[in-house]
Amino acid sequence: MTQSAYHENCDESQHGIPSHAAVRLLTLPLLSENLADMSRRFTYSLFLCIAFPLAAISLTPAEKPADKKDAPPVAAKLERKNFAQKVESFKVLTDANTKEITKAVLKGQFEMIFIPGGEVTVGSPETEAGRLPNEGPQYKAKVGNFWMQKVEVTWNDWDIFWYDEAFLKADHKDAAKLGPDAVTRPTNTFLDETYDHGRDGHPALSMTHHAAMVYCEWLRKKTGRLYRLPTEAEWEYAARAGKGDTAYFFGNDPKDLGEYAWFVENSKDDDFPEKPKGCTHKVGTKKANPFGVHDLYGNVWEWTLDQYDAKTYEKRAKIALNLNPVNVPTAEKWAHVVRGGSWADKPEKLRSASRRVSEESWQKHDPQEPRSIWWLTKMDVIGFRVVLAEEEQPDLVAMKPKVVKKSE
Numbered sequence: 001m002t003q004s005a006y007h008e009n010c011d012e013s014q015h016g017i018p019s020h021a022a023v024r025l026l027t028l029p030l031l032s033e034n035l036a037d038m039s040r041r042f043t044y045s046l047f048l049c050i051a052f053p054l055a056a057i058s059l060t061p062a063e064k065p066a067d068k069k070d071a072p073p074v075a076a077k078l079e080r081k082n083f084a085q086k087v088e089s090f091k092v093l094t095d096a097n098t099k100e101i102t103k104a105v106l107k108g109q110f111e112m113i114f115i116p117g118g119e120v121t122v123g124s125p126e127t128e129a130g131r132l133p134n135e136g137p138q139y140k141a142k143v144g145n146f147w148m149q150k151v152e153v154t155w156n157d158w159d160i161f162w163y164d165e166a167f168l169k170a171d172h173k174d175a176a177k178l179g180p181d182a183v184t185r186p187t188n189t190f191l192d193e194t195y196d197h198g199r200d201g202h203p204a205l206s207m208t209h210h211a212a213m214v215y216c217e218w219l220r221k222k223t224g225r226l227y228r229l230p231t232e233a234e235w236e237y238a239a240r241a242g243k244g245d246t247a248y249f250f251g252n253d254p255k256d257l258g259e260y261a262w263f264v265e266n267s268k269d270d271d272f273p274e275k276p277k278g279c280t281h282k283v284g285t286k287k288a289n290p291f292g293v294h295d296l297y298g299n300v301w302e303w304t305l306d307q308y309d310a311k312t313y314e315k316r317a318k319i320a321l322n323l324n325p326v327n328v329p330t331a332e333k334w335a336h337v338v339r340g341g342s343w344a345d346k347p348e349k350l351r352s353a354s355r356r357v358s359e360e361s362w363q364k365h366d367p368q369e370p371r372s373i374w375w376l377t378k379m380d381v382i383g384f385r386v387v388l389a390e391e392e393q394p395d396l397v398a399m400k401p402k403v404v405k406k407s408e
């Protein structure tokens with residue numbers, strides 16, 4: 001999402017902000033105790049929509065934690081077409097001099113593309129160039145209608161969650177008192193979380209599968225819609241644009257890949273001299289695929305929902321047609337699958353069937369013990385996007401993120 005998009009979202013006529021309120025786009029250092037150290041690490045040049053005069057608030061998040069008493073809003077039934085999902089949160093600002101407490105509203109939106117369901121052959125034939133054994137045996141799947149986020153989740157999207165002070169940070173002293181259904185927010189990172197990639201409009205990266213799952217859970221509570229990560233089958237169906245068995249939706253030859261994807265051959269950007277081998281790019285700046293979805297190939301790998309099981313393809317290949325197949329995620333931290341390749345990868349990793357399985361070594365740079373359940377330190381190639389099923393299957397309706405700090 002661009003700054004201008006945020007600016008538009010601050011339009012008082014659209015959002016009921018009182019007419020006397022001056023709405024501005026500001027660059028602010030973040031002031032709360034949770035973010036003080038973060039504000040030293042980066043200038044937060046984004047998108048805070050600050051309405052003045054700001055409403056003074058009397059309760060701190062610690063006094064009013066969000067829990068299951070805060071029922072999600074009832075979402076309107078969706079038509080079978082693309083839509084924009086608006087999201088709003090707030091953060092508390094304390095004036096360093098006057099100690100006055102004010103509330104800053106953070107607003108954003110992302111686009112969801114309607115994808116008519118259908119059948120797909122998941123996996124690749126043994127003859128496909130660059131194929132790895134875990135892409136087979138191929139199996140047939142049928143997925144229902146769903147919406148897929150048009151682009152990868154950006155830092156702008158992520159920040160509305162990360163700074164939402166209606167929810168406690170996971171390391172807050174009161175977080176342990178919350179019920180099992182409560183959502184907590186990721187802890188701060190030890191390093192600049194962008195790892196010198198861009199921030200505004202660029203894909204969020206380096207977070208764990210668990211962090212992506214909790215983001216979806218937060219979205220569920222905010223919107224009343226059952227947002228989640230795409231299953232591997234949904235992701236591959238979308239990447240194949242619902243048809244074909246070629247390596248890419250446009251064929252087997254990667255010569256046209258540069259029109260659709262940021263990958264190792266084109267991701268270098270002189271504006272990011274700290275990244276001589278390449279970097280992420282603003283989402284949605286390459287052509288969309290035939291479904292209207294951008295960046296499924298490249299930019300960042302994307303988390304899928306399923307718990308990884310090395311036998312899954314073999315089991316599914318014995319079934320004539322797998323209906324909405326999924327391995328529901330468990331409390332096991334490892335493993336899950338990322339799809340689509342990244343800014344750092346060769347074309348073969350961007351193929352529709354390509355899979356990369358998460359492993360413990362992805363956290364080898366994490367200085368904490370036990371290691372964070374939120375951040376994959378230095379894995380600056382992994383992000384995600386969300387989907388929404390038209391008719392959610394029962395075992396995913398009540399799904400919760402289950403990983404805890406000691407999970408390995």
Ligand SMILES: [Ca+2]
Binds near residue numbers: 341
């Ligand atoms: Ca991608």
